[in-house]
Amino acid sequence: MTPSIFDTLSISIIYIGLCLMMLIAFEIGYQINRRYIGLKDKIEPATLSPMIGGLIGVLGFLLAFTFSIATEQFSQRKQYVLEEANEIGTAYLRTDLIDSLHKNEVKQLLREYVDTRLKAVSSTNINNELIKSVELHRLLWREVSAAALAKPDENSSLMIQSINNIIDLHEKRVTAGLRNRIPISIWITLLAISFMTMITIGIKAGFTKPRGLIAVIPMILAFAALTTLIVDLNRPQKGLFKVGQQSMISVQKNIQNDVK
Numbered sequence: 001m002t003p004s005i006f007d008t009l010s011i012s013i014i015y016i017g018l019c020l021m022m023l024i025a026f027e028i029g030y031q032i033n034r035r036y037i038g039l040k041d042k043i044e045p046a047t048l049s050p051m052i053g054g055l056i057g058v059l060g061f062l063l064a065f066t067f068s069i070a071t072e073q074f075s076q077r078k079q080y081v082l083e084e085a086n087e088i089g090t091a092y093l094r095t096d097l098i099d100s101l102h103k104n105e106v107k108q109l110l111r112e113y114v115d116t117r118l119k120a121v122s123s124t125n126i127n128n129e130l131i132k133s134v135e136l137h138r139l140l141w142r143e144v145s146a147a148a149l150a151k152p153d154e155n156s157s158l159m160i161q162s163i164n165n166i167i168d169l170h171e172k173r174v175t176a177g178l179r180n181r182i183p184i185s186i187w188i189t190l191l192a193i194s195f196m197t198m199i200t201i202g203i204k205a206g207f208t209k210p211r212g213l214i215a216v217i218p219m220i221l222a223f224a225a226l227t228t229l230i231v232d233l234n235r236p237q238k239g240l241f242k243v244g245q246q247s248m249i250s251v252q253k254n255i256q257n258d259v260k
Helices: 011-035 045-097 100-122 126-150 154-179 184-205 213-233 246-259
Strands: none
Touching (some): 045 100, 045 154, 045 184, 045 213, 184 213
């Protein structure tokens, strides 16, 4: 998957960039008013207040909407980690139900699979780990299928079901973490409305000599902080908010203890 610009930049650079963008937009609006002589004759300062209020309202709504998407996706990623860890643990226990010819191989493959899934979280090249995961799916399915064909009973059916669930959850995690992202169209709309809002505020500030930065800067910092938070929640691989892997780590330890 090709990373977006938000994935490649550090969170501090994104925050500073958003602050500068809105500050520049405010200054553009201010200079438009100060330099365009006929503007004051065409626009009443009082008429700008409702316009600014409307733009801030739209911006607030879009920020809330985008934030809800990001938090829902973040919660979904956390849930899938827990479900995958539980399913791997269940599959490992169910290996004792199949014949010893395939049991040891399946256990070893599940150990490798847990290690691979944990490496994928911190890997700089996640595609390699995903390819390895898919290869382990193939090997696991081959072993449990052979066990089911050799002894078709309820125990082998349970093993088949567990491996099938693991494969399904892998696809869910990949989809939730790498594909289900906030659409670029929403980001463009959010940035455009932020830019227009600050330009309009700047135009209104131009009716008075002082820019009123004491009042504007806190608003810029607040909007930039919330937008940056949304960006961070939308980045599964890096950032301040990462999905905890404690459930997978616990499964890994339990499996390793079983070997000892």
